[in-house]
Amino acid sequence: MPSGRTHDAITILTALPVFAIGYSITGGVASSSVVTAAYLFGGLMFGPDLDTVSRQYSRWSIFKFIWIPYRRFFSHRSRFSHGLIFGALLRVIYFMGVVSLAAFSLTYAYAAISGGKVPGIADLIGVWQQIGALINRHLGDNFLLLVFAGLWLGAASHTFTDMAGSFVRTGRVADFL
Numbered sequence: 001m002p003s004g005r006t007h008d009a010i011t012i013l014t015a016l017p018v019f020a021i022g023y024s025i026t027g028g029v030a031s032s033s034v035v036t037a038a039y040l041f042g043g044l045m046f047g048p049d050l051d052t053v054s055r056q057y058s059r060w061s062i063f064k065f066i067w068i069p070y071r072r073f074f075s076h077r078s079r080f081s082h083g084l085i086f087g088a089l090l091r092v093i094y095f096m097g098v099v100s101l102a103a104f105s106l107t108y109a110y111a112a113i114s115g116g117k118v119p120g121i122a123d124l125i126g127v128w129q130q131i132g133a134l135i136n137r138h139l140g141d142n143f144l145l146l147v148f149a150g151l152w153l154g155a156a157s158h159t160f161t162d163m164a165g166s167f168v169r170t171g172r173v174a175d176f177l
Contacts, residue, residue, distance in 0.1 A: 019033070
């Protein structure tokens, strides 16, 4: 397997081509910048190696505890962590679940302490809908799709690099190509 340093270098070196391809598809600098920023975040912070003690995991610093359940649940290099289809999607769903749970818990605790109305699940869903509407209004209808595309590309670059490294190490380069 390539080292974390190699994965980082590949992510950084391929950011410009990702921007160029994004620009050729979307025709917009803003859209291409969103995809490229998400690609860099996906490759450096949000990639498949969050299921191990890795550079990506360590970069979360004081917030790395949020990835402990993810690490316990998914085995390293499984289709659910490194898979092209499910990997990034599951990390996004997991992360949004953690953010939602934290927001709900903090709101619940505040309401309990201050004697205010305790929120329900419908309230939480309503807030996420408002956030989505705000994003669409100010950042465009495709913003979330562009962010996910960038995150997915960052994870895919990691997975393809791992696959290439495995084929080179085992001498089956022709099988990869």
